[in-house]
Amino acid sequence: MFRLPVFREPLHVGRPNIGDREKLREKIDDALDRRWLSSGPLVRELEERVAALAGTAHAVATCNATVALQLAARATGVQAGAEVIVPSFTWVATPHALDWIGLTPVFCDVDEETAGIDPAHAEKLVGPATGAILGVHAFGRPCPIDELTELADRHGLPLLFDAAHALGSTHRGRPVGGFGSAEVFSFHATKFINSFEGGALVTDDPRVAERARAMRNFGIGEDREVISSGTNAKMSEASAAMGLVSLERVDALIDQNTRNHRLYEEGLAGLPGISVRGQAPGERANHQYLVIEIDQAAAGVHADQVHAVLERHNVLARRYFHPCCHQLAPYSDRPETHAPLPLPRSEALAERVLALPTGEVIGEEEIDGVCRIIRWAVETGCADGAPSTTD
Numbered sequence: 001m002f003r004l005p006v007f008r009e010p011l012h013v014g015r016p017n018i019g020d021r022e023k024l025r026e027k028i029d030d031a032l033d034r035r036w037l038s039s040g041p042l043v044r045e046l047e048e049r050v051a052a053l054a055g056t057a058h059a060v061a062t063c064n065a066t067v068a069l070q071l072a073a074r075a076t077g078v079q080a081g082a083e084v085i086v087p088s089f090t091w092v093a094t095p096h097a098l099d100w101i102g103l104t105p106v107f108c109d110v111d112e113e114t115a116g117i118d119p120a121h122a123e124k125l126v127g128p129a130t131g132a133i134l135g136v137h138a139f140g141r142p143c144p145i146d147e148l149t150e151l152a153d154r155h156g157l158p159l160l161f162d163a164a165h166a167l168g169s170t171h172r173g174r175p176v177g178g179f180g181s182a183e184v185f186s187f188h189a190t191k192f193i194n195s196f197e198g199g200a201l202v203t204d205d206p207r208v209a210e211r212a213r214a215m216r217n218f219g220i221g222e223d224r225e226v227i228s229s230g231t232n233a234k235m236s237e238a239s240a241a242m243g244l245v246s247l248e249r250v251d252a253l254i255d256q257n258t259r260n261h262r263l264y265e266e267g268l269a270g271l272p273g274i275s276v277r278g279q280a281p282g283e284r285a286n287h288q289y290l291v292i293e294i295d296q297a298a299a300g301v302h303a304d305q306v307h308a309v310l311e312r313h314n315v316l317a318r319r320y321f322h323p324c325c326h327q328l329a330p331y332s333d334r335p336e337t338h339a340p341l342p343l344p345r346s347e348a349l350a351e352r353v354l355a356l357p358t359g360e361v362i363g364e365e366e367i368d369g370v371c372r373i374i375r376w377a378v379e380t381g382c383a384d385g386a387p388s389t390t391d
């Protein structure tokens with residue numbers, strides 16, 4: 001038995017994956033030589049690569065995914081003041097993107113299998129003020145896309161997806177990106193493919209793409225005239241360079257994350273009340289998040305306790321997404337955003353989840369260490385003391 005932390009250096013969730021530095025420097029040098037620093041050939045090339053990966057006709061690169069969600073709402077004609085049905089179990093960027101442009105997020109409960117919108121609950125929330133439905137593919141697993149498509153079509157509503165986690169994942173063998181009216185990816189530093197900061201709106205609808213392109217650039221259309229209101233959501237060439245270099249490794253990263261996922265499953269197998277969240281059978285998943293669920297009744301410990309034990313050993317797990325958005329300011333004080341309460345399945349799921357480190361900086365040895373800490377935590381009921389290390 002030892003008292004030392006199992007890891008001397010902290011292990012983080014979402015530590016950036018970094019591609020080939022030499023190629024990155026070359027691309028940035030080229031941009032400097034051209035003196036073309038924003039919305040240039042590198043952004044164009046990134047858009048082509050992203051559209052190809054998503055299997056969509058169009059990709060519109062942006063400075064981040066939050067503003068891409070706003071473009072998606074605006075470009076699909078969601079009117080100011082409208083309600084948008086969103087899951088509460090998501091990163092707070094999802095409702096904030098809407099709230100910030102005068103739309104009202106109305107929180108929906110989740111389907112626990114996918115951790116996405118429960119279509120039956122969404123249906124109950126549709127009313128005269130509803131302007132759109134925005135699904136989230138939480139942890140890269142597609143939400144119930146078919147049921148939501150049917151629901152949105154039946155009510156004549158735009159269907160949008162926050163696919164910030166889901167680049168490279170598939171639904172019924174088709175890549176995420178081409179569903180609904182538009183989908184949005186994030187290339188933030190902590191996402192598995194990154195452009196320092198960045199995002200993209202993808203769509204098959206040429207009108208949505210055209211409007212989003214103009215709105216991204218102060219409402220300036222193809223013929224350089226102002227045709228609508230707009231914002232500045234443009235991506236820089238330096239970001240596009242990083243995104244292109246990062247995208248070259250997408251298959252290698254998915255392979256590594258998939259291997260990590262299997263190692264975690266093996267390392268935690270047989271522990272009562274502990275399960276590793278998976279993907280739909282037969283689908284490709286990017287596994288960029290490694291999320292376990294801790295069922296307190298069966299495990300005898302709460303996710304909070306396991307989180308604290310991991311932290312003592314320098315494993316900085318994250319309780320994604322706890323608390324749920326409807327429990328956070330400003331939404332917790334605005335009943336119009338979450339009637340009817342409670343959202344029991346979202347709240348229960350948020351109590352159970354814990355995201356663990358994965359990605360290119362995590363290998364077999366680290367995973368073995370993290371699993372031993374969790375095993376110890378469950379087997380001892382998180383009693384005072386420490387699991388053994390080998391040093």
Ligand SMILES: *Cc1c(COP(=O)(O)O)cnc(C)c1O
Binds near residue numbers: 066091185186187199
């Ligand atoms: C990261 C994230 C966003 C926001 O992405 P940015 O590029 O940082 O603006 C939105 N939704 C979800 C689910 C995310 O995880």
